[in-house]
Amino acid sequence: MKNQKLLKIAGVLLLSAVMLLSASAVTANTKKMTTSYNLNTQAQGSQTMNRDVIWDNGAYMGSLLSSQLDTAYPFNSQVADDFQFGSGQTITEIIFWGGFWNGDPINPIDLNVIFYADDGSGNMPTGAGSNDPTSTALLVDFHAAVSGVDNGDGMYTYDIVLNTPFVAASGEKYWVACQWAGDYPPQWGWSDSDTQQLHTCMQGFPLLSVPYWTDPGYGDVAFQLLGGSPSDTTPPVTTCAITGTNPVTITLTATDDISGVDYTMYKIDAGSYATYTGPVQVTEPGDHVVYFYSV
Numbered sequence: 001m002k003n004q005k006l007l008k009i010a011g012v013l014l015l016s017a018v019m020l021l022s023a024s025a026v027t028a029n030t031k032k033m034t035t036s037y038n039l040n041t042q043a044q045g046s047q048t049m050n051r052d053v054i055w056d057n058g059a060y061m062g063s064l065l066s067s068q069l070d071t072a073y074p075f076n077s078q079v080a081d082d083f084q085f086g087s088g089q090t091i092t093e094i095i096f097w098g099g100f101w102n103g104d105p106i107n108p109i110d111l112n113v114i115f116y117a118d119d120g121s122g123n124m125p126t127g128a129g130s131n132d133p134t135s136t137a138l139l140v141d142f143h144a145a146v147s148g149v150d151n152g153d154g155m156y157t158y159d160i161v162l163n164t165p166f167v168a169a170s171g172e173k174y175w176v177a178c179q180w181a182g183d184y185p186p187q188w189g190w191s192d193s194d195t196q197q198l199h200t201c202m203q204g205f206p207l208l209s210v211p212y213w214t215d216p217g218y219g220d221v222a223f224q225l226l227g228g229s230p231s232d233t234t235p236p237v238t239t240c241a242i243t244g245t246n247p248v249t250i251t252l253t254a255t256d257d258i259s260g261v262d263y264t265m266y267k268i269d270a271g272s273y274a275t276y277t278g279p280v281q282v283t284e285p286g287d288h289v290v291y292f293y294s295v
Helices: 002-032
Strands: 036-038 053-056 060-066 068-070 075-084 089-101 109-117 139-146 155-168 173-181 187-193 202-205 210-214 223-228 237-243 248-255 264-268 280-282 290-294
Touching (some): 075 109, 075 210, 089 173, 248 264, 264 280
Antiparallel strands (some): 036 060, 053 223, 060 187, 075 202, 089 187, 109 139, 109 173
């Protein structure tokens, strides 16, 4: 009887130990999820040569900032960084660097490239304080099965040609976010940069109590934007204003919102074309025809 009682007690203790181990395993898995991770890699130089790089946000350093859309868990984290051009540009391609932690790396992966407007403060994108700011984005460009180039140090290079080119206006500040669309584990993050341009990158991870948008304290993230000035196939608009009677003054005004106006040419009646430099006066009585165009 004593032996049976001891066996029952031992069985209860063993069951309790199993339960404790199971509980601790679940707790440890939950605590592993983090907003960032350091791969301890060395800064790498630009990997693009003879390309139309219109914005260079520096080389990757190896600290990964969580930017992931998990529809199963679920959670949404994003990292966004800002850029600005002195003249209008069309972005056709983006190159960036990222990696994995808390699980084995995956390749290829699905990726979102998200463009936001600035919220007007110059400090963050639109959508601050929401659980998911994507609905405020100017463009969400999804890419399935993107193969990253393994750099051998835990970091992958991703080169994406946008499905929809993004047109950036002159002088306007924008933000871009690169996000893995995949389930935890593992976690994926965008690498920090060795360069600081404009404002620091901003992050949101509401599941871990990091609201959109919060400065994660890592400076910028590493990426390059490729493209160029938007193609302009529309000629300038030239208007003609005629004032006065004797003499008559002809004033030409040309405008072009994309590439600007190089020059305006005009002629009166059967004369030769001349470059327009200012208002022209006609003193000869009678009807006249004015011809003009701008380039």
